[in-house]
Amino acid sequence: MDIRLDGKVALVTGGSRGIGQAIAATYAECGARVVITSRKIEGLERSAEEIRSRVPGAEVVPFAAHAGDPQAARDAVALAVDTFGTLDILVNNAATNPHFGNVVGVDVPRFDKTVEVNLRGPLVWTQEAWGQAMGPDTAHPGGCVINLSSVSGLQFNDPLGVYGMTKAALIHQTKHLAGELAPAVRVNAIAPGLVKTEFARSLWEGAAPDAKYPWALERLGDPQDIANAALFLASDLASWITGEVLVVDGGAMIKGGI
Incomplete structure:
Protein backbone atom coordinates (compact mmCIF):
# COMPACT_ATOMS: atom_id res chain seq x y z
CA MET A 1 0.00 0.00 0.00
CA ASP A 2 1.41 3.36 -1.03
CA ILE A 3 0.96 5.86 1.79
CA ARG A 4 1.00 9.47 0.58
CA LEU A 5 1.04 12.84 2.33
CA ASP A 6 0.69 14.98 -0.78
CA GLY A 7 -0.33 18.54 0.01
CA LYS A 8 0.39 18.14 3.72
CA VAL A 9 2.70 20.37 5.76
CA ALA A 10 4.64 18.88 8.66
CA LEU A 11 6.81 20.34 11.42
CA VAL A 12 9.28 18.01 13.12
CA THR A 13 11.17 19.10 16.22
CA GLY A 14 14.59 17.56 16.78
CA GLY A 15 14.87 17.14 13.03
CA SER A 16 18.62 17.50 12.63
CA ARG A 17 19.47 13.83 13.13
CA GLY A 18 18.29 10.40 14.24
CA ILE A 19 14.58 9.70 14.53
CA GLY A 20 13.54 13.27 13.74
CA GLN A 21 15.53 13.37 10.53
CA ALA A 22 14.18 9.96 9.49
CA ILE A 23 10.59 11.10 10.07
CA ALA A 24 11.13 14.34 8.14
CA ALA A 25 12.76 12.48 5.23
CA THR A 26 9.97 9.89 5.13
CA TYR A 27 7.31 12.58 5.12
CA ALA A 28 9.11 14.42 2.31
CA GLU A 29 9.43 11.18 0.37
CA CYS A 30 5.66 10.74 0.64
CA GLY A 31 4.89 14.22 -0.67
CA ALA A 32 4.78 16.45 2.41
CA ARG A 33 6.47 19.81 2.76
CA VAL A 34 8.49 19.88 5.95
CA VAL A 35 9.89 22.31 8.51
CA ILE A 36 12.61 20.85 10.73
CA THR A 37 13.82 22.42 13.96
CA SER A 38 16.55 21.92 16.53
CA ARG A 39 18.86 24.18 18.48
CA LYS A 40 21.69 24.60 15.95
CA ILE A 41 21.21 25.77 12.39
CA GLU A 42 24.38 24.03 11.15
CA GLY A 43 23.02 20.58 11.96
CA LEU A 44 19.65 21.47 10.50
CA GLU A 45 21.17 22.63 7.22
CA ARG A 46 23.13 19.38 6.95
CA SER A 47 19.96 17.43 7.68
CA ALA A 48 18.00 19.39 5.06
CA GLU A 49 20.67 18.68 2.44
CA GLU A 50 20.67 14.97 3.31
CA ILE A 51 16.89 14.87 2.97
CA ARG A 52 17.05 16.66 -0.39
CA SER A 53 19.69 14.21 -1.62
CA ARG A 54 17.42 11.33 -0.62
CA VAL A 55 14.30 13.03 -2.01
CA PRO A 56 15.17 15.25 -4.99
CA GLY A 57 12.93 18.29 -5.09
CA ALA A 58 11.88 17.95 -1.44
CA GLU A 59 10.68 21.17 0.18
CA VAL A 60 12.49 21.23 3.52
CA VAL A 61 12.89 24.38 5.61
CA PRO A 62 15.36 24.36 8.55
CA PHE A 63 14.65 26.68 11.48
CA ALA A 64 16.78 26.93 14.62
CA ALA A 65 14.52 26.69 17.67
CA HIS A 66 14.99 25.37 21.21
CA ALA A 67 12.20 22.88 21.92
CA GLY A 68 11.72 24.21 25.44
CA ASP A 69 11.33 27.86 24.41
CA PRO A 70 7.70 29.02 23.98
CA GLN A 71 8.69 31.92 21.73
CA ALA A 72 10.66 29.56 19.49
CA ALA A 73 7.59 27.34 19.20
CA ARG A 74 5.47 30.34 18.27
CA ASP A 75 7.96 31.47 15.64
CA ALA A 76 8.45 28.01 14.13
CA VAL A 77 4.73 27.38 13.69
CA ALA A 78 4.32 30.88 12.24
CA LEU A 79 7.13 30.12 9.77
CA ALA A 80 5.40 26.93 8.63
CA VAL A 81 2.10 28.75 8.13
CA ASP A 82 3.71 31.76 6.41
CA THR A 83 5.83 29.57 4.12
CA PHE A 84 3.35 26.83 3.21
CA GLY A 85 -0.05 28.29 4.12
CA THR A 86 -0.92 25.84 6.89
CA LEU A 87 0.36 23.15 9.24
CA ASP A 88 -1.21 19.68 9.15
CA ILE A 89 1.21 17.51 11.12
CA LEU A 90 3.23 18.32 14.25
CA VAL A 91 5.79 15.81 15.46
CA ASN A 92 7.07 16.55 18.96
CA ASN A 93 10.28 14.56 18.73
CA ALA A 94 12.91 16.72 20.46
CA ALA A 95 14.01 15.39 23.85
CA THR A 96 16.82 15.62 26.37
CA ASN A 97 18.29 13.44 29.10
CA PRO A 98 20.86 15.37 31.13
CA HIS A 99 20.63 12.97 34.09
CA PHE A 100 21.66 9.32 33.69
CA GLY A 101 21.19 7.57 37.02
CA ASN A 102 18.81 7.00 39.91
CA VAL A 103 15.84 9.33 40.32
CA VAL A 104 16.76 9.95 43.97
CA GLY A 105 20.09 11.41 42.87
CA VAL A 106 18.86 13.98 40.35
CA ASP A 107 19.54 17.66 41.03
CA VAL A 108 16.86 20.29 40.50
CA PRO A 109 18.42 21.99 37.42
CA ARG A 110 18.67 18.69 35.51
CA PHE A 111 15.17 17.67 36.56
CA ASP A 112 13.76 21.01 35.45
CA LYS A 113 15.58 20.87 32.12
CA THR A 114 14.20 17.39 31.40
CA VAL A 115 10.66 18.51 32.18
CA GLU A 116 11.10 21.71 30.16
CA VAL A 117 12.07 19.94 26.95
CA ASN A 118 10.33 16.56 27.22
CA LEU A 119 6.98 17.58 28.69
CA ARG A 120 6.38 21.32 28.66
CA GLY A 121 7.88 21.58 25.18
CA PRO A 122 5.37 19.27 23.45
CA LEU A 123 2.51 21.05 25.22
CA VAL A 124 3.65 24.51 24.10
CA TRP A 125 4.27 23.41 20.51
CA THR A 126 0.85 21.76 20.40
CA GLN A 127 -0.75 24.90 21.80
CA GLU A 128 0.88 26.96 19.04
CA ALA A 129 -0.11 24.48 16.32
CA TRP A 130 -3.69 24.53 17.59
CA GLY A 131 -3.87 28.30 17.92
CA GLN A 132 -2.18 29.20 14.63
CA ALA A 133 -3.02 26.37 12.26
CA MET A 134 -5.20 23.50 13.46
CA GLY A 135 -7.90 24.94 15.70
CA PRO A 136 -11.41 26.00 14.67
CA ASP A 137 -10.46 29.67 14.39
CA THR A 138 -7.74 29.04 11.80
CA ALA A 139 -7.90 29.12 8.02
CA HIS A 140 -7.52 25.35 7.57
CA PRO A 141 -8.58 23.62 10.81
CA GLY A 142 -7.68 20.00 11.49
CA GLY A 143 -4.54 17.94 11.57
CA CYS A 144 -2.62 15.58 13.80
CA VAL A 145 -0.01 15.68 16.54
CA ILE A 146 2.45 12.86 17.17
CA ASN A 147 4.42 12.82 20.42
CA LEU A 148 7.58 10.74 20.74
CA SER A 149 7.40 9.05 24.13
CA SER A 150 9.46 5.98 25.09
CA VAL A 151 9.11 2.49 26.50
CA SER A 152 10.94 4.01 29.49
CA GLY A 153 7.66 5.82 30.16
CA LEU A 154 5.86 2.48 30.44
CA GLN A 155 8.12 0.51 32.77
CA PHE A 156 10.91 0.71 35.33
CA ASN A 157 14.28 1.61 33.82
CA ASP A 158 16.86 2.35 36.50
CA PRO A 159 19.30 4.75 34.76
CA LEU A 160 16.56 6.49 32.75
CA GLY A 161 14.13 7.14 35.60
CA VAL A 162 13.79 10.91 35.26
CA TYR A 163 13.63 10.69 31.47
CA GLY A 164 11.01 7.95 31.83
CA MET A 165 8.94 10.04 34.24
CA THR A 166 8.63 12.81 31.66
CA LYS A 167 7.81 10.32 28.93
CA ALA A 168 5.11 8.72 31.09
CA ALA A 169 3.63 12.16 31.71
CA LEU A 170 3.80 12.85 27.97
CA ILE A 171 1.61 9.79 27.37
CA HIS A 172 -0.95 11.16 29.83
CA GLN A 173 -0.72 14.56 28.14
CA THR A 174 -1.29 12.87 24.77
CA LYS A 175 -4.50 11.25 25.99
CA HIS A 176 -5.84 14.45 27.51
CA ILE A 190 4.90 6.54 19.71
CA ALA A 191 6.93 4.72 22.36
CA PRO A 192 10.21 3.58 20.79
CA GLY A 193 12.44 0.97 22.30
CA LEU A 194 16.22 1.10 21.94
CA VAL A 195 17.04 2.71 18.59
CA LYS A 196 20.51 3.18 17.14
CA THR A 197 20.81 6.95 17.37
CA GLU A 198 23.45 9.33 18.69
CA PHE A 199 21.05 10.27 21.50
CA ALA A 200 20.99 6.64 22.74
CA ARG A 201 24.65 5.87 22.02
CA SER A 202 25.51 5.09 25.66
CA LEU A 203 22.91 2.30 25.63
CA TRP A 204 24.04 0.45 22.50
CA GLU A 205 27.69 1.37 21.95
CA GLY A 206 30.09 -1.55 22.21
CA ALA A 207 27.74 -4.25 20.98
CA ALA A 208 28.92 -6.35 18.06
CA PRO A 209 27.44 -5.33 14.68
CA ASP A 210 25.73 -8.71 14.38
CA ALA A 211 24.70 -8.93 18.04
CA LYS A 212 21.35 -10.53 18.81
CA TYR A 213 19.53 -8.40 21.34
CA PRO A 214 17.57 -10.08 24.15
CA TRP A 215 14.10 -9.29 22.89
CA ALA A 216 11.66 -10.90 20.51
CA LEU A 217 12.95 -9.57 17.17
CA GLU A 218 16.61 -9.76 18.26
CA ARG A 219 17.84 -6.54 16.69
CA LEU A 220 18.44 -2.92 17.55
CA GLY A 221 15.88 -0.46 16.25
CA ASP A 222 16.62 1.78 13.29
CA PRO A 223 15.30 5.37 13.01
CA GLN A 224 13.38 4.25 9.93
CA ASP A 225 11.38 1.81 12.08
CA ILE A 226 10.04 4.78 14.04
CA ALA A 227 9.58 6.90 10.93
CA ASN A 228 7.37 4.19 9.42
CA ALA A 229 5.12 4.30 12.48
CA ALA A 230 5.01 8.11 12.34
CA LEU A 231 4.02 7.93 8.67
CA PHE A 232 1.13 5.62 9.45
CA LEU A 233 -0.16 7.80 12.30
CA ALA A 234 0.04 10.94 10.13
CA SER A 235 -1.80 9.32 7.23
CA ASP A 236 -5.48 8.84 6.51
CA LEU A 237 -5.05 5.16 7.36
CA ALA A 238 -5.03 6.26 11.01
CA SER A 239 -8.04 8.57 10.68
CA TRP A 240 -9.96 6.72 13.44
CA ILE A 241 -7.05 6.53 15.88
CA THR A 242 -6.48 9.12 18.60
CA GLY A 243 -5.25 9.11 22.19
CA GLU A 244 -3.22 5.94 21.61
CA VAL A 245 0.37 4.89 22.26
CA LEU A 246 2.04 2.80 19.56
CA VAL A 247 4.91 0.79 21.04
CA VAL A 248 7.69 0.16 18.50
CA ASP A 249 10.36 -1.78 20.36
CA GLY A 250 11.07 -5.04 18.52
CA GLY A 251 9.21 -6.95 21.22
CA ALA A 252 11.48 -5.78 24.03
CA MET A 253 8.74 -5.14 26.58
CA ILE A 254 7.21 -8.58 26.21
CA LYS A 255 10.59 -10.03 27.21
CA GLY A 256 11.22 -7.60 30.02
CA GLY A 257 13.84 -5.39 28.36
CA ILE A 258 14.07 -1.86 27.01
Whole structure:
Protein backbone atom coordinates (compact mmCIF):
# COMPACT_ATOMS: atom_id res chain seq x y z
CA MET A 1 0.00 0.00 0.00
CA ASP A 2 1.41 3.36 -1.03
CA ILE A 3 0.96 5.86 1.79
CA ARG A 4 1.00 9.47 0.58
CA LEU A 5 1.04 12.84 2.33
CA ASP A 6 0.69 14.98 -0.78
CA GLY A 7 -0.33 18.54 0.01
CA LYS A 8 0.39 18.14 3.72
CA VAL A 9 2.70 20.37 5.76
CA ALA A 10 4.64 18.88 8.66
CA LEU A 11 6.81 20.34 11.42
CA VAL A 12 9.28 18.01 13.12
CA THR A 13 11.17 19.10 16.22
CA GLY A 14 14.59 17.56 16.78
CA GLY A 15 14.87 17.14 13.03
CA SER A 16 18.62 17.50 12.63
CA ARG A 17 19.47 13.83 13.13
CA GLY A 18 18.29 10.40 14.24
CA ILE A 19 14.58 9.70 14.53
CA GLY A 20 13.54 13.27 13.74
CA GLN A 21 15.53 13.37 10.53
CA ALA A 22 14.18 9.96 9.49
CA ILE A 23 10.59 11.10 10.07
CA ALA A 24 11.13 14.34 8.14
CA ALA A 25 12.76 12.48 5.23
CA THR A 26 9.97 9.89 5.13
CA TYR A 27 7.31 12.58 5.12
CA ALA A 28 9.11 14.42 2.31
CA GLU A 29 9.43 11.18 0.37
CA CYS A 30 5.66 10.74 0.64
CA GLY A 31 4.89 14.22 -0.67
CA ALA A 32 4.78 16.45 2.41
CA ARG A 33 6.47 19.81 2.76
CA VAL A 34 8.49 19.88 5.95
CA VAL A 35 9.89 22.31 8.51
CA ILE A 36 12.61 20.85 10.73
CA THR A 37 13.82 22.42 13.96
CA SER A 38 16.55 21.92 16.53
CA ARG A 39 18.86 24.18 18.48
CA LYS A 40 21.69 24.60 15.95
CA ILE A 41 21.21 25.77 12.39
CA GLU A 42 24.38 24.03 11.15
CA GLY A 43 23.02 20.58 11.96
CA LEU A 44 19.65 21.47 10.50
CA GLU A 45 21.17 22.63 7.22
CA ARG A 46 23.13 19.38 6.95
CA SER A 47 19.96 17.43 7.68
CA ALA A 48 18.00 19.39 5.06
CA GLU A 49 20.67 18.68 2.44
CA GLU A 50 20.67 14.97 3.31
CA ILE A 51 16.89 14.87 2.97
CA ARG A 52 17.05 16.66 -0.39
CA SER A 53 19.69 14.21 -1.62
CA ARG A 54 17.42 11.33 -0.62
CA VAL A 55 14.30 13.03 -2.01
CA PRO A 56 15.17 15.25 -4.99
CA GLY A 57 12.93 18.29 -5.09
CA ALA A 58 11.88 17.95 -1.44
CA GLU A 59 10.68 21.17 0.18
CA VAL A 60 12.49 21.23 3.52
CA VAL A 61 12.89 24.38 5.61
CA PRO A 62 15.36 24.36 8.55
CA PHE A 63 14.65 26.68 11.48
CA ALA A 64 16.78 26.93 14.62
CA ALA A 65 14.52 26.69 17.67
CA HIS A 66 14.99 25.37 21.21
CA ALA A 67 12.20 22.88 21.92
CA GLY A 68 11.72 24.21 25.44
CA ASP A 69 11.33 27.86 24.41
CA PRO A 70 7.70 29.02 23.98
CA GLN A 71 8.69 31.92 21.73
CA ALA A 72 10.66 29.56 19.49
CA ALA A 73 7.59 27.34 19.20
CA ARG A 74 5.47 30.34 18.27
CA ASP A 75 7.96 31.47 15.64
CA ALA A 76 8.45 28.01 14.13
CA VAL A 77 4.73 27.38 13.69
CA ALA A 78 4.32 30.88 12.24
CA LEU A 79 7.13 30.12 9.77
CA ALA A 80 5.40 26.93 8.63
CA VAL A 81 2.10 28.75 8.13
CA ASP A 82 3.71 31.76 6.41
CA THR A 83 5.83 29.57 4.12
CA PHE A 84 3.35 26.83 3.21
CA GLY A 85 -0.05 28.29 4.12
CA THR A 86 -0.92 25.84 6.89
CA LEU A 87 0.36 23.15 9.24
CA ASP A 88 -1.21 19.68 9.15
CA ILE A 89 1.21 17.51 11.12
CA LEU A 90 3.23 18.32 14.25
CA VAL A 91 5.79 15.81 15.46
CA ASN A 92 7.07 16.55 18.96
CA ASN A 93 10.28 14.56 18.73
CA ALA A 94 12.91 16.72 20.46
CA ALA A 95 14.01 15.39 23.85
CA THR A 96 16.82 15.62 26.37
CA ASN A 97 18.29 13.44 29.10
CA PRO A 98 20.86 15.37 31.13
CA HIS A 99 20.63 12.97 34.09
CA PHE A 100 21.66 9.32 33.69
CA GLY A 101 21.19 7.57 37.02
CA ASN A 102 18.81 7.00 39.91
CA VAL A 103 15.84 9.33 40.32
CA VAL A 104 16.76 9.95 43.97
CA GLY A 105 20.09 11.41 42.87
CA VAL A 106 18.86 13.98 40.35
CA ASP A 107 19.54 17.66 41.03
CA VAL A 108 16.86 20.29 40.50
CA PRO A 109 18.42 21.99 37.42
CA ARG A 110 18.67 18.69 35.51
CA PHE A 111 15.17 17.67 36.56
CA ASP A 112 13.76 21.01 35.45
CA LYS A 113 15.58 20.87 32.12
CA THR A 114 14.20 17.39 31.40
CA VAL A 115 10.66 18.51 32.18
CA GLU A 116 11.10 21.71 30.16
CA VAL A 117 12.07 19.94 26.95
CA ASN A 118 10.33 16.56 27.22
CA LEU A 119 6.98 17.58 28.69
CA ARG A 120 6.38 21.32 28.66
CA GLY A 121 7.88 21.58 25.18
CA PRO A 122 5.37 19.27 23.45
CA LEU A 123 2.51 21.05 25.22
CA VAL A 124 3.65 24.51 24.10
CA TRP A 125 4.27 23.41 20.51
CA THR A 126 0.85 21.76 20.40
CA GLN A 127 -0.75 24.90 21.80
CA GLU A 128 0.88 26.96 19.04
CA ALA A 129 -0.11 24.48 16.32
CA TRP A 130 -3.69 24.53 17.59
CA GLY A 131 -3.87 28.30 17.92
CA GLN A 132 -2.18 29.20 14.63
CA ALA A 133 -3.02 26.37 12.26
CA MET A 134 -5.20 23.50 13.46
CA GLY A 135 -7.90 24.94 15.70
CA PRO A 136 -11.41 26.00 14.67
CA ASP A 137 -10.46 29.67 14.39
CA THR A 138 -7.74 29.04 11.80
CA ALA A 139 -7.90 29.12 8.02
CA HIS A 140 -7.52 25.35 7.57
CA PRO A 141 -8.58 23.62 10.81
CA GLY A 142 -7.68 20.00 11.49
CA GLY A 143 -4.54 17.94 11.57
CA CYS A 144 -2.62 15.58 13.80
CA VAL A 145 -0.01 15.68 16.54
CA ILE A 146 2.45 12.86 17.17
CA ASN A 147 4.42 12.82 20.42
CA LEU A 148 7.58 10.74 20.74
CA SER A 149 7.40 9.05 24.13
CA SER A 150 9.46 5.98 25.09
CA VAL A 151 9.11 2.49 26.50
CA SER A 152 10.94 4.01 29.49
CA GLY A 153 7.66 5.82 30.16
CA LEU A 154 5.86 2.48 30.44
CA GLN A 155 8.12 0.51 32.77
CA PHE A 156 10.91 0.71 35.33
CA ASN A 157 14.28 1.61 33.82
CA ASP A 158 16.86 2.35 36.50
CA PRO A 159 19.30 4.75 34.76
CA LEU A 160 16.56 6.49 32.75
CA GLY A 161 14.13 7.14 35.60
CA VAL A 162 13.79 10.91 35.26
CA TYR A 163 13.63 10.69 31.47
CA GLY A 164 11.01 7.95 31.83
CA MET A 165 8.94 10.04 34.24
CA THR A 166 8.63 12.81 31.66
CA LYS A 167 7.81 10.32 28.93
CA ALA A 168 5.11 8.72 31.09
CA ALA A 169 3.63 12.16 31.71
CA LEU A 170 3.80 12.85 27.97
CA ILE A 171 1.61 9.79 27.37
CA HIS A 172 -0.95 11.16 29.83
CA GLN A 173 -0.72 14.56 28.14
CA THR A 174 -1.29 12.87 24.77
CA LYS A 175 -4.50 11.25 25.99
CA HIS A 176 -5.84 14.45 27.51
CA LEU A 177 -5.11 16.55 24.44
CA ALA A 178 -6.63 13.86 22.21
CA GLY A 179 -9.87 14.32 24.11
CA GLU A 180 -9.69 18.10 24.21
CA LEU A 181 -8.77 18.71 20.57
CA ALA A 182 -11.11 16.13 19.03
CA PRO A 183 -12.63 15.83 16.53
CA ALA A 184 -10.53 18.37 14.62
CA VAL A 185 -7.10 17.10 15.65
CA ARG A 186 -5.87 13.60 16.37
CA VAL A 187 -3.16 13.27 19.03
CA ASN A 188 -1.16 10.06 19.38
CA ALA A 189 2.17 8.92 20.78
CA ILE A 190 4.90 6.54 19.71
CA ALA A 191 6.93 4.72 22.36
CA PRO A 192 10.21 3.58 20.79
CA GLY A 193 12.44 0.97 22.30
CA LEU A 194 16.22 1.10 21.94
CA VAL A 195 17.04 2.71 18.59
CA LYS A 196 20.51 3.18 17.14
CA THR A 197 20.81 6.95 17.37
CA GLU A 198 23.45 9.33 18.69
CA PHE A 199 21.05 10.27 21.50
CA ALA A 200 20.99 6.64 22.74
CA ARG A 201 24.65 5.87 22.02
CA SER A 202 25.51 5.09 25.66
CA LEU A 203 22.91 2.30 25.63
CA TRP A 204 24.04 0.45 22.50
CA GLU A 205 27.69 1.37 21.95
CA GLY A 206 30.09 -1.55 22.21
CA ALA A 207 27.74 -4.25 20.98
CA ALA A 208 28.92 -6.35 18.06
CA PRO A 209 27.44 -5.33 14.68
CA ASP A 210 25.73 -8.71 14.38
CA ALA A 211 24.70 -8.93 18.04
CA LYS A 212 21.35 -10.53 18.81
CA TYR A 213 19.53 -8.40 21.34
CA PRO A 214 17.57 -10.08 24.15
CA TRP A 215 14.10 -9.29 22.89
CA ALA A 216 11.66 -10.90 20.51
CA LEU A 217 12.95 -9.57 17.17
CA GLU A 218 16.61 -9.76 18.26
CA ARG A 219 17.84 -6.54 16.69
CA LEU A 220 18.44 -2.92 17.55
CA GLY A 221 15.88 -0.46 16.25
CA ASP A 222 16.62 1.78 13.29
CA PRO A 223 15.30 5.37 13.01
CA GLN A 224 13.38 4.25 9.93
CA ASP A 225 11.38 1.81 12.08
CA ILE A 226 10.04 4.78 14.04
CA ALA A 227 9.58 6.90 10.93
CA ASN A 228 7.37 4.19 9.42
CA ALA A 229 5.12 4.30 12.48
CA ALA A 230 5.01 8.11 12.34
CA LEU A 231 4.02 7.93 8.67
CA PHE A 232 1.13 5.62 9.45
CA LEU A 233 -0.16 7.80 12.30
CA ALA A 234 0.04 10.94 10.13
CA SER A 235 -1.80 9.32 7.23
CA ASP A 236 -5.48 8.84 6.51
CA LEU A 237 -5.05 5.16 7.36
CA ALA A 238 -5.03 6.26 11.01
CA SER A 239 -8.04 8.57 10.68
CA TRP A 240 -9.96 6.72 13.44
CA ILE A 241 -7.05 6.53 15.88
CA THR A 242 -6.48 9.12 18.60
CA GLY A 243 -5.25 9.11 22.19
CA GLU A 244 -3.22 5.94 21.61
CA VAL A 245 0.37 4.89 22.26
CA LEU A 246 2.04 2.80 19.56
CA VAL A 247 4.91 0.79 21.04
CA VAL A 248 7.69 0.16 18.50
CA ASP A 249 10.36 -1.78 20.36
CA GLY A 250 11.07 -5.04 18.52
CA GLY A 251 9.21 -6.95 21.22
CA ALA A 252 11.48 -5.78 24.03
CA MET A 253 8.74 -5.14 26.58
CA ILE A 254 7.21 -8.58 26.21
CA LYS A 255 10.59 -10.03 27.21
CA GLY A 256 11.22 -7.60 30.02
CA GLY A 257 13.84 -5.39 28.36
CA ILE A 258 14.07 -1.86 27.01
